[in-house]
Amino acid sequence: MWLRNDLRLTDNPALYHAWQIGCQRKQPVRVIYCATPNQWQKHNLSQAQLGLCQDLLRALQSELSALNIALDIIEAPDYLNLPEKILSYCLTHKVQALWLNKEVPFNKQQRDSEVINTLLSNDIVSHCFDNDLLVNSPITTQSEASYRVFTPWYRRWLATLLATDVKLLAAPNKALDHPQSPSCSHTSDQQKTIAIGITGNYRSDLWPASETFARERLTDFIENQQPNNTFNYHQRRDYPAINGTSLLSAYIAVGAISIRQCYLAIYRACSEQQQSIEENQWLKELGWREFYRYLMLNNQGLSKGFAFNPHKEPKWLNNPQLLSAWQQGRTGFPIIDAAMLQLNRTSWMHNRLRMLTASFLCKLLLIDWREGETYFMAHLIDADFPSNNGGWQWSSATGCDASPWFRIFNPTSQSKKFDSQGHFIRKMLPELSTLNDKDIHWPSDQQRTALNYCSPIIDYATCRERALKWHKR
Ligand SMILES: Cc1cc2nc3c(=O)[nH]c(=O)nc-3n(C[C@H](O)[C@H](O)[C@H](O)COP(=O)(O)OP(=O)(O)OC[C@H]3O[C@@H](n4cnc5c(N)ncnc54)[C@H](O)[C@@H]3O)c2cc1C
CATH class of the missing domain: 1.10.579.10 (DNA Cyclobutane Dipyrimidine Photolyase, subunit A, domain 3)
Structure with a gap:
């Protein structure tokens, strides 16, 4: 299973399905993460985010190891070199199939197709999963065109979302019988701490690198939202001197928490408090996140530095x-x-x-x-x-x-x-x-x-x- 901006165990579709198949077939699962320093530089990716990713990966390494799953780093300067590197890894470890979650930006999609095709010509199949969006079905106007205005798009998106049965997938479970991946050991002295080759300084006091912490921050935010049984995010979110927003964006960006976990938390809170989910401002902000993804999926130029207009x-x-x-x-x-x-x-x-x-x-x-x-x-x-x-x-x-x-x-x-x-x-x-x-x-x-x-x-x-x-x- 190939980890990218989905650095978590819970509600990770690719990891969940790889693990299920591994258990059914009594075959070990290995997890990889690709360190591509030149590509990160081309994307101007912040050292802060890379530092957070490195620490999340370290935490995941020990959690995966407790589940008998090895986590390996594959190093390649950029995406161009990845197909051959991943193929060589698969051949070394006799990998039969690759599981991955889809990503939105154009060159990440291109990277994935090239990896998938290279593996396929060596009889290794890939399984891709929707992960990054709340609504995966196409959203078009009545004349089947793409939306160009947020509000009508949002109405349509929300109606589709509310008609969808959103469910979370469990983290891989120790209780299930699963063979150990070779070179994966429980004993920490035998296990090399992984590194993705960056110094990556960031304020870990503000952004602790932990999937559990991200979930707790979500719970605290939702609970603090309703002191008088009414959500007050819409009144507090514009004032920078107060903590009026969730501060979850870093965790959402690297996938330490899934967008479905965020949605279900607000959906359940609204139901319990008999508040209208349709009017909820926080969900609308998650909607903006998704609208920008929708635009990018429908307009390749946005991934290439062009203006929409x-x-x-x-x-x-x-x-x-x-x-x-x-x-x-x-x-x-x-x-x-x-x-x-x-x-x-x-x-x-x-x-x-x-x-x-x-x-x-x-x-x-x-x-x-x-x-x-x-x-x-x-x-x-x-x-x-x-x-x-x-x-x-x-x-x-x-x-x-x-x-x-x-x-x-x-x-x-x-x-x-x-x-x-x-x-x-x-x-x-x-x-x-x-x-x-x-x-x-x-x-x-x-x-x-x-x-x-x-x-x-x-x-x-x-x-x-x-x-x-x-x-x-
Ligand atoms: C010029 C500019 C650049 C931005 N760059 C980024 C970026 O690189 N990464 C990023 O996650 N957000 C970006 N945003 C959106 C927004 O500012 C941040 O998501 C938000 O400040 C994060 O704080 P929070 O988690 O407390 O947000 P909350 O208010 O609690 O919102 C919850 C979540 O909704 C999403 N969200 C909220 N507002 C927006 C928005 N306007 N557009 C898209 N998603 C939104 C984020 O995932 C956020 O974590 C940018 C906005 C502007 C105007």
């Missing part, structure tokens, strides 16, 4: 100094800087702030959204190609059902609205902590000098006009 791309400005100020959190706009520092320090950024920083880069600085997409991929612990690409295209107005060009966030008024007392800014920019609740959103020139805080890199009103003018033209 290329005609909406302005002539982007090339300004390395402004880009670098944005990346380092030195724009002189406190909420933007605090947001970028949150990303640089914790490898995560609140959704409201992702929208603000993205709008700032694409609409006010007129810097290509691909620069922002790349920087986020390289720094987010929850880096997820379809969601990140979708979020950036939404923010830059080039996407499907995107935020229109004329919707340009004013960072200062957004700051006053969503961090009214400046708690978040004070946490990230302690040099501004002595300012009162009004000035903290926009310090005066004297305050900036006295507190050693940078001057604004742009004039908001001028840049807003420039963006609007471009749009009208």
Whole structure:
């Protein structure tokens, strides 16, 4: 069984079926993970996410070993070399079949077809499973076209989902009779700790590498949602100073928790509390995740760096100094800087702030959204190609059902609205902590000098006009 962004034992379709067949046929199961450093680099995959994956794999190694299953790392520079490496592994270990869960981005699909074809020409069959989506059947308009607007898509998607009997698959079970895979030993001194060849620093205090922890975080989030028997996520989710969101994205991105586990948790809570699942805001956010996957599956260009609406791309400005100020959190706009520092320090950024920083880069600085997409991929612990690409295209107005060009966030008024007392800014920019609740959103020139805080890199009103003018033209 080939593990990828599905780093868990519970509700893992490929692992579950491989294990079942192994038990029925009394044949050992081996699990592989492919370390492809050049490919990760090409994808700008963050060190934080790779570090989390490495630690999750280590935890899985000991859990799998207790089930008599070996976990091996296959090393290949990039996807191009994978088919022959996996074939050679299969021949060495006399593997008869490969089990894997499908993935959405185009070059991952291409990688899988090449591996599957190479194995097939050596009489090794592959079994692929749906795993990453809640709805796997095609969703089309009445005229059989793809949807281009989120809301009608969501209605259709939700109706299909609610008519589906979503069930979780059990983790492989020790009680079942299963032969040990050769070279898999229970004794830790004989077992080499696996490594995927990266240093991968990340904030393990914020993101403990454990499937069990991910499940507990989901349970806590759902329980904390209902202090008065009413879900309050929709009221709390926009304020970066509070923990108003689930903080599950890193676990969802690497598959330490399945999307079905998330859905069933909210579905059951809604049923118990007699709340409408149709109106539930958290499920709608899971819907956005799935919408971006739907778009990517229906439009190969999105995997290749193209905009959904290329005609909406302005002539982007090339300004390395402004880009670098944005990346380092030195724009002189406190909420933007605090947001970028949150990303640089914790490898995560609140959704409201992702929208603000993205709008700032694409609409006010007129810097290509691909620069922002790349920087986020390289720094987010929850880096997820379809969601990140979708979020950036939404923010830059080039996407499907995107935020229109004329919707340009004013960072200062957004700051006053969503961090009214400046708690978040004070946490990230302690040099501004002595300012009162009004000035903290926009310090005066004297305050900036006295507190050693940078001057604004742009004039908001001028840049807003420039963006609007471009749009009208
Ligand atoms: C420019 C930009 C880039 C983004 N890049 C990523 C990314 O690389 N990876 C990523 O997982 N999310 C991305 N998002 C979406 C969103 O910001 C994060 O999913 C969310 O902040 C994660 O925090 P949470 O787990 O507490 O979310 P919650 O609010 O608790 O939401 C639950 C889950 O729903 C999904 N989700 C929520 N909002 C969105 C959304 N707008 N689009 C897609 N999925 C969503 C995530 O899986 C999230 O974990 C991006 C958004 C923008 C605007």
